[in-house]
Amino acid sequence: MEQEQKMGVPGAIVVAGIIIALAVLYTGGKSSATKQNDDSVAKAPVTKQTREELAANVKPVSGTDHIIGNPNAPVKIIEFSDIQCPYCRQFHPTMQQAMEEYGKQGKVAWIYRHFPLVSIHPLAMPAALASECAFEQGGNDIFWAYINKLFADGLTEEAQISAAAVSLGLDTARFDECLRSEKYKTKIEMDMQNALDSGVSGTPSSIVLDRNGKVVGVLGGANPYTQVKALIDVALTK
Amino acid sequence: MWLSRNKALIIALIVVGAALGLRSFSRDSIPQVFEGKNKPVLGTPGSEHSHMSMMVVMGGTPINFYQDKYVEKSDYAHFHADDVGGYFIHKHTKGVTLAFFFSTLGWKVASACLTIDTGDQYCSDGTNNLSVYINRKPYPGDLDFYELTDGDKILIDYGTTTPVELMLEANGIPDIPDDLAQRG
Numbered sequence: 001m002e003q004e005q006k007m008g009v010p011g012a013i014v015v016a017g018i019i020i021a022l023a024v025l026y027t028g029g030k031s032s033a034t035k036q037n038d039d040s041v042a043k044a045p046v047t048k049q050t051r052e053e054l055a056a057n058v059k060p061v062s063g064t065d066h067i068i069g070n071p072n073a074p075v076k077i078i079e080f081s082d083i084q085c086p087y088c089r090q091f092h093p094t095m096q097q098a099m100e101e102y103g104k105q106g107k108v109a110w111i112y113r114h115f116p117l118v119s120i121h122p123l124a125m126p127a128a129l130a131s132e133c134a135f136e137q138g139g140n141d142i143f144w145a146y147i148n149k150l151f152a153d154g155l156t157e158e159a160q161i162s163a164a165a166v167s168l169g170l171d172t173a174r175f176d177e178c179l180r181s182e183k184y185k186t187k188i189e190m191d192m193q194n195a196l197d198s199g200v201s202g203t204p205s206s207i208v209l210d211r212n213g214k215v216v217g218v219l220g221g222a223n224p225y226t227q228v229k230a231l232i233d234v235a236l237t238k
Numbered sequence: 239m240w241l242s243r244n245k246a247l248i249i250a251l252i253v254v255g256a257a258l259g260l261r262s263f264s265r266d267s268i269p270q271v272f273e274g275k276n277k278p279v280l281g282t283p284g285s286e287h288s289h290m291s292m293m294v295v296m297g298g299t300p301i302n303f304y305q306d307k308y309v310e311k312s313d314y315a316h317f318h319a320d321d322v323g324g325y326f327i328h329k330h331t332k333g334v335t336l337a338f339f340f341s342t343l344g345w346k347v348a349s350a351c352l353t354i355d356t357g358d359q360y361c362s363d364g365t366n367n368l369s370v371y372i373n374r375k376p377y378p379g380d381l382d383f384y385e386l387t388d389g390d391k392i393l394i395d396y397g398t399t400t401p402v403e404l405m406l407e408a409n410g411i412p413d414i415p416d417d418l419a420q421r422g
Binding site: 048049050051054117118119192196199200201202 | 402405
């Protein structure tokens with residue numbers, strides 16, 4: 001019995017040693033993982049920016065913008081939106097509520113910029129073009145009335161685009177011609193490109209600026225009014 | 239009696255050691271797919287601690303890496319178990335390339351094809367495209383040689399995704415939280 005035990009210990013060590021050796025041989029061992037070779041690895045030579053840093057690329061508010069409220073308001077909210085997008089439709093009354101509370105006091109200006117998601121919303125680009133055609137005829141008041149109408153109704157059919165123009169008393173022949181010409185497509189695409197450069201990842205996306213034009217925050221999606229209000233209040237303290 | 243107790247202890251220690259050794263070697267060795275010049279030049283685990291944010295979208299649907307099969311699979315670089323979004327890569331070793339990191343997940347990337355752990359293969363075919371964006375720019379290079387760097391935002395997309403949609407996805411990759419380094 002004692003002899004068996006004496007033989008057993010070295011035997012177990014040998015067996016364990018074989019197992020470990022096989023494991024090392026099989027895997028190549030950690031040392032091979034750290035072995036150097038002559039190839040250098042590539043690294044991305046591009047600038048890394050946070051979403052807030054990207055938001056600072058947003059084009060400054062100018063006279064070509066569609067603004068509602070005091071253009072010199074201490075807080076400006078630049079919204080990138082899509083008239084056929086359901087979340088934009090949901091967010092539109094939230095922004096109207098903000099303008100009701102802050103806009104009337106001259107504290108907030110709302111700037112609408114286009115981001116029609118053409119791959120999923122086939123009516124979004126025609127609607128964006130149409131809103132610019134409405135602006136051409138009636139200025140900002142008609143622009144806002146036009147998009148308010150489509151957001152309120154919910155855009156599901158192409159016929160609504162012309163019907164909204166009719167309901168606002170626009171010259172339909174001129175409106176239709178403007179729409180067909182797609183003369184404002186470049187303007188809309190410039191809005192889209194600026195949105196992408198500003199880190200927008202979906203619609204609606206709203207960049208909140210303080211009185212110095214600095215980004216205070218970005219509201220992505222159809223945020224509830226409490227969150228919009230909280231960010232406005234922060235921006236007003238800047 | 240003395241021999242019997244010690245024999246048992248020694249054998250137990252050896253078995254545990256062998257098991258740990260096997261696990262460590264099998265988990266951290268470079269897979270056979272890396273041979274010759276595409277073999278990454280890896281440091282030792284612990285030689286770096288940096289973070290990247292990654293999103294992989296297949297046919298419009300993001301893959302959630304917050305799954306047991308993807309979490310903490312390698313000491314070289316891994317997703318953490320507390321990252322419920324499954325976005326953040328913790329790189330603990332110099333030299334970890336994107337292709338090597340994928341290999342730790344059981345994935346393989348080669349010549350416009352991505353094969354995931356299920357064996358499903360996604361190749362650019364003229365209709366669907368495999369796109370790689372790093373830090374919001376298309377990355378046309380070989381992923382075998384792209385070393386993950388601190389703060390990288392990586393997008394892998396397969397499908398009929400338009401350039402605008404790709405940029406929206408790239409913009410949607412989350413920022414790396416300031417406190418991520420404290421999470422190990």
